[in-house]
Amino acid sequence: MTAVLRVEIAGGETVPRAVLGAQEWALAQGLSEVDSHRVALVVSELATNQVKYARGRGEVILRRCERGRECIEIEALDRGPGIADVGWALAEHTSTGGSLGLGLPGVKRLMDELHIETSPEGTRVTARKWWP
Amino acid sequence: MGSFDLSNAPIQRFAGVLVVTPPPDLTGDDWLSLRRAMLERYRSEASKQVVVDLGRVDLIDTEACEQLRRMARSVRVLGGKCALAAVQAAVASALVDLEVDLEGVEAFLSTEEAIDALGGRRG
Numbered sequence: 001m002t003a004v005l006r007v008e009i010a011g012g013e014t015v016p017r018a019v020l021g022a023q024e025w026a027l028a029q030g031l032s033e034v035d036s037h038r039v040a041l042v043v044s045e046l047a048t049n050q051v052k053y054a055r056g057r058g059e060v061i062l063r064r065c066e067r068g069r070e071c072i073e074i075e076a077l078d079r080g081p082g083i084a085d086v087g088w089a090l091a092e093h094t095s096t097g098g099s100l101g102l103g104l105p106g107v108k109r110l111m112d113e114l115h116i117e118t119s120p121e122g123t124r125v126t127a128r129k130w131w132p
Numbered sequence: 133m134g135s136f137d138l139s140n141a142p143i144q145r146f147a148g149v150l151v152v153t154p155p156p157d158l159t160g161d162d163w164l165s166l167r168r169a170m171l172e173r174y175r176s177e178a179s180k181q182v183v184v185d186l187g188r189v190d191l192i193d194t195e196a197c198e199q200l201r202r203m204a205r206s207v208r209v210l211g212g213k214c215a216l217a218a219v220q221a222a223v224a225s226a227l228v229d230l231e232v233d234l235e236g237v238e239a240f241l242s243t244e245e246a247i248d249a250l251g252g253r254r255g
Binding site: 016045103 | 162190226231
């Protein structure tokens with residue numbers, strides 16, 4: 001399987017296919033079943049955010065990377081209105097009794113690096129996991 | 133909307149307990165529809181207890197966790213109890229990784245065990 005997987009998100013019904021594709025891709029790269037599930041979970045969180053907050057559309061790209069050591073990179077791009085408050089989006093909301101939020105705290109925990117670039121023209125979330 | 137058919141919601145009644153069996157690959161909207169369908173059945177039937185059988189679900193994200201949590205909370209507010217059954221390893225791992233607090237919802241190895249624990253009337 002190719003070292004890059006590019007998945008277009010166009011509505012909620014495309015998310016399960018993206019998640020399954022991510023899991024198969026991760027397994028094909030040699031990740032364990034547990035780590036492949038984690039990659040799929042991160043894709044699910046990021047793609048769901050695009051559906052809910054970026055007018056239902058976006059793109060998720062998975063690739064092998066090299067940043068001084070081998071890694072897996074998951075990049076989510078959209079042309080939505082951007083995240084108004086990144087600090088809030090990254091904060092835990094599980095104990096407030098309200099919504100669990102954007103799922104980004106979970107992504108942060110599951111990956112080793114998380115970068116968010118956001119503006120009214122769109123958002124790019126880049127998450128990296130060092131090769132186990 | 134997702135691809136989930138609300139009119140054919142996987143909700144059945146066993147031993148006086150409502151058993152919800154989410155199919156695999158549900159979207160966030162599907163989980164929301166399933167929660168609403170469960171609440172409708174809950175109100176229309178005499179059941180007080182609900183078991184959510186996660187045996188067919190191999191991945192669960194924040195959105196799904198949120199709907200599960202709301203499902204359990206709604207049942208509790210209406211005076212009943214909700215339990216999970218047949219949680220797969222990857223789902224358990226996701227619940228831990230996402231640090232989801234399901235607010236005291238108990239988990240059981242099988243649906244039968246969960247029904248027994250909730251006091252379902254068998255036979």
